[in-house]
Amino acid sequence: MVIRVFWIQVVQNDFWHKEAVSQWAHTSIIKAKRGTIEDRNGSVLASDVPAYTVVVNPQVIAEKGIGEEVIKGLNKLLGKPEAELKKLVEAKDDEGNFLKNREIRNEGWKIDKELADKVRAFNKELEEKHNTLETGIGLITEQKRYYPKDSLAAHILGYTNRDGEAIMGLESYFDKQLQGTNGKLYYQSDGKGIKLPDSQDTYQPAVNGSDIKLTIDSTIQRYIEEAMQKAYDQYKPKSMTVIAADPNTMEILGLANMPTFNPNEFWKYAGDQENFLNHAIKSIYEPGSTFKIVTLAGAVQEDLFNADATFKSGSIRIKGYSQPLHDINRAGWGEISFLEGVKRSSNVAFVKLGFEMLGQDRLMKYIHDFGFEEKTGIDLPGEVSGRVTPQYSVEYATLAYGHGKVQVTPIEQLTAVAAIANGGKLLVPHVIKEISNPNTGEITVTEPEVVRQVITEESARETGSYLEQVVSDQNIGTGRHAYIEGYRVAGKTGTAIKVEGQDYVKSKVLVSFIGYAPVNDPKIAVIVIIDEPNVEVGGGTAAAPVFKEIVSQSLQYMGVPKTVVGSAASTKVTKTAVVQRSTPALTGKSVKEARELLLDQGYDFETVGSGTSVVSQYPEANTLLASGQRIYLLSQQGEQAAIPDLKGQSLRDALEVLNLLKVKISVEGEGYVTEQTVSTENGKKLVQLKLNPLNEYGENIPVAAAKDEAEDTGDSGG
Structure with missing residues (x-):
C-alpha cells in the first residue's frame, strides 16, 4: 500500500495532477458581440440577434413512445422531410443505444423567435397531452446575423453563414474589425461541475467588434x-x-x-452564383x-x-x-x-x-x-x-x-x-x-x-x-x-x-x-x-x-428645390430663367407643412431650430425674391437656436437672419459670405462673417482680385 501510494503521489504526480486539474478546472467562453452595420442615417442594416436551434433527444422520445407525433409536428413547423426527421428522432450509437441529443439542421438551425415560439407551443401541447415534463424536444439559444431590410444593399453587405463565418461583401472585408475577440472565464468546480466557493477565477473580458456606419442612404x-x-x-x-x-x-x-x-436566406441561391x-x-x-x-x-x-x-x-x-x-x-x-x-x-x-x-x-x-x-x-x-x-x-x-x-x-x-x-x-x-x-x-x-x-x-x-x-x-x-x-x-x-x-x-x-x-x-x-x-x-x-x-x-x-429651366436646344449653355416670385406666408404653419409647400413650389430654403411650428421667416411674406435667394424658416428663437449655414448669402440676407436669432455679429470684407465662425462672447453667441465678391460664374473670389476679375471680363465696375 505504501509503495503504491508513493508510486501514485510521487512518481506519477505530474500525470495525475493534470488529470485532476482537467476535472476541476473549467474555461467558459464569453462571446464577443459582432459589430452592427448601419446606413448613413443610423438605420440598422446588419446586426446580431438571438437565434434558436431545435434539438431532439431520441432516448426520451423512445421512452415516451411519441416518435410519430414528434416527426409529424416538426415536419409541419419546420418543413423538414419526415424521412430525415425519422433518422434524427430514432438515432442510435454503435452499440444500439438511443442517442441523447441531435440538432435539426438546416431547417431547425438558428431559427427566429416567431418560429421558436411555435416549437415551444407544440412542445407544451405534447407535455399536456402525455402528462409529462419532458418530451425530448428542446431549444438552444444562440446568436445569428440578421439583415432587417432583407435584400436591400445585399451586394454591399454580403453575409455570414450559419456558423458565423463571414463569406462576402463588407462582412468579409471588415471581418476582423466586426467580429471582435471572445473573452474567457477560468474557474474551479467540484465533481458535479458546481463552482467552488474559493475558486481562483481568472477573467479575460470580451472585446466587442467595431460598429460601421456606411455612406449608403x-x-x-x-x-x-x-x-x-x-x-x-x-x-x-x-x-x-x-x-x-x-x-x-x-x-x-x-x-x-x-x-x-x-x-437572411443565402442558402436558397446556392445553385446560381450569378446572384452573388x-x-x-x-x-x-x-x-x-x-x-x-x-x-x-x-x-x-x-x-x-x-x-x-x-x-x-x-x-x-x-x-x-x-x-x-x-x-x-x-x-x-x-x-x-x-x-x-x-x-x-x-x-x-x-x-x-x-x-x-x-x-x-x-x-x-x-x-x-x-x-x-x-x-x-x-x-x-x-x-x-x-x-x-x-x-x-x-x-x-x-x-x-x-x-x-x-x-x-x-x-x-x-x-x-x-x-x-x-x-x-x-x-x-x-x-x-x-x-x-x-x-x-x-x-x-x-x-x-x-x-x-x-x-x-x-x-x-x-x-x-x-x-x-x-x-x-x-x-x-x-x-x-x-x-x-x-x-x-x-x-x-x-x-x-x-x-x-x-x-x-x-x-x-x-x-x-x-x-x-x-x-x-x-x-x-x-x-x-x-x-x-x-x-x-x-x-x-x-x-x-x-x-x-x-x-x-x-x-x-434630399430637399433640393426645383428651378424653372429654359430649353437648351439652340443655346450653348442651358440657363435658368429669371422668374421673380414672392415669398409665401409661412409663419404659424407647421414646419412639415411649410417644408412640403416650399419643396413643391421649388423654393430654396433652410429651416433653423428644432421646433414643430414656424415662429418667423425671412424674407417676410409677399417679399419679391431675387434669383436664387433663400428663404429661412425659424422654429426657435434666441440662444437655443442653431446658426444656419450662411455661406453664399448676401450680407443683407445674412444680417437679417442673424438679427432674428438675436445674436452678436462681426463682419469682415464685402460681397457674399465665404466663411462663418460661431463663438461665445460675454455669455452670448457671436457670429463672425467673412465676405468676398463673386466672379462671373457665381463663385467667391478674394476681394483683392475683384478688380482684376472685372477687367478680365470686360466689366467697367460701378
Whole structure:
C-alpha cells in the first residue's frame, strides 16, 4: 500500500495532477458581440440577434413512445422531410443505444423567435397531452446575423453563414474589425461541475467588434432597387447594375445589382452564383458612347472643342484601314456642328476630336488620368480594373467613342464622370463613412481623398454644359428621356454591341446611361447598366428612364428645390430663367407643412431650430425674391437656436437672419459670405462673417482680385 501510494503521489504526480486539474478546472467562453452595420442615417442594416436551434433527444422520445407525433409536428413547423426527421428522432450509437441529443439542421438551425415560439407551443401541447415534463424536444439559444431590410444593399453587405463565418461583401472585408475577440472565464468546480466557493477565477473580458456606419442612404438605395426591378421585369436582361454617389465626396449613396439575393436566406441561391456577383466592381465591359465623355473633356481641356465648327457626319476613313467607321445613322445628318455631334452621339465627331485633334498620346493620357487603367480603391472586396489595349490606328480611333480595345468597370465610369461634376477632381469612392470602437469610443472617419486634378474647373464646367444639352434638347438629344422637369441634368447614353469570340453579335447589347444633377450644384451622380435586354433598345430608351426615376426621387428626398429651366436646344449653355416670385406666408404653419409647400413650389430654403411650428421667416411674406435667394424658416428663437449655414448669402440676407436669432455679429470684407465662425462672447453667441465678391460664374473670389476679375471680363465696375 505504501509503495503504491508513493508510486501514485510521487512518481506519477505530474500525470495525475493534470488529470485532476482537467476535472476541476473549467474555461467558459464569453462571446464577443459582432459589430452592427448601419446606413448613413443610423438605420440598422446588419446586426446580431438571438437565434434558436431545435434539438431532439431520441432516448426520451423512445421512452415516451411519441416518435410519430414528434416527426409529424416538426415536419409541419419546420418543413423538414419526415424521412430525415425519422433518422434524427430514432438515432442510435454503435452499440444500439438511443442517442441523447441531435440538432435539426438546416431547417431547425438558428431559427427566429416567431418560429421558436411555435416549437415551444407544440412542445407544451405534447407535455399536456402525455402528462409529462419532458418530451425530448428542446431549444438552444444562440446568436445569428440578421439583415432587417432583407435584400436591400445585399451586394454591399454580403453575409455570414450559419456558423458565423463571414463569406462576402463588407462582412468579409471588415471581418476582423466586426467580429471582435471572445473573452474567457477560468474557474474551479467540484465533481458535479458546481463552482467552488474559493475558486481562483481568472477573467479575460470580451472585446466587442467595431460598429460601421456606411455612406449608403437606405431611402436612395430603395429608390434604386425599385426602379431597377421595373426595368428588370420589363427587359429581362442578363444583369443590371446601378451606382449612385455624391460627386463632391464620392460617398456611395446606393449600389445594387440584379439578380440579387437575401442574405437572411443565402442558402436558397446556392445553385446560381450569378446572384452573388457584384458587377459594380467585378465586371468589365465595353462601355460604348458613355466613354465619349472622356474624349469630350480632353478636347475641351486642350481648347480643341469648337461647338460651332462643322464636320461631315455619317462615316470617316482611317489611314491604313480599308473599311470606314460609321455613325449609328450610317447616312449621317449631313454637315453638322460639333455640338450637334455631341447631342446626336456621332461617332465621327468623336473620332475627329479624340483621334485627329487630341491624337493617340493625349487621348491615352486623359483615359489614364480619369482612372480607367487602375482600380478606384473603393473599400469593397474583389475590385478589378479595366483594360485599355489599343495597338493600331483604327483601334485608337474607335477608342475615342468607347468601342474596341477598351473595357471598364461601372465604378470606374462613375468615378470619372463625378470628376466632371465636381470641378475636375478624381476622387476615391468609398462606402465606409465611419468606424467606431465601442470599447474605446474611438471613431475613424473616412475623409474625401483626391487622386489628381484631371481637368480645370472651367473645363469641367464647360464639358458639363455640353452634356446638359444631350439631355435638355428634346428634339435631337440622345439623353432626352433622362430630362427631369425643374432640375438641370447632364448625361450621356451608351449602347455597345457585345463580342463573342472574335465577332460582334448584334443581337446582344449592353445599354447604359450615366449623368449627374443638378448641373449648377451637383448632388448626385448615377450610372445605370442593362446587360442584354430581351428587346432591341438603346441606352436612351431603356437606361435613361431608370436614371430619371432614381434621380428625381432622390433630389426631392434630399430637399433640393426645383428651378424653372429654359430649353437648351439652340443655346450653348442651358440657363435658368429669371422668374421673380414672392415669398409665401409661412409663419404659424407647421414646419412639415411649410417644408412640403416650399419643396413643391421649388423654393430654396433652410429651416433653423428644432421646433414643430414656424415662429418667423425671412424674407417676410409677399417679399419679391431675387434669383436664387433663400428663404429661412425659424422654429426657435434666441440662444437655443442653431446658426444656419450662411455661406453664399448676401450680407443683407445674412444680417437679417442673424438679427432674428438675436445674436452678436462681426463682419469682415464685402460681397457674399465665404466663411462663418460661431463663438461665445460675454455669455452670448457671436457670429463672425467673412465676405468676398463673386466672379462671373457665381463663385467667391478674394476681394483683392475683384478688380482684376472685372477687367478680365470686360466689366467697367460701378
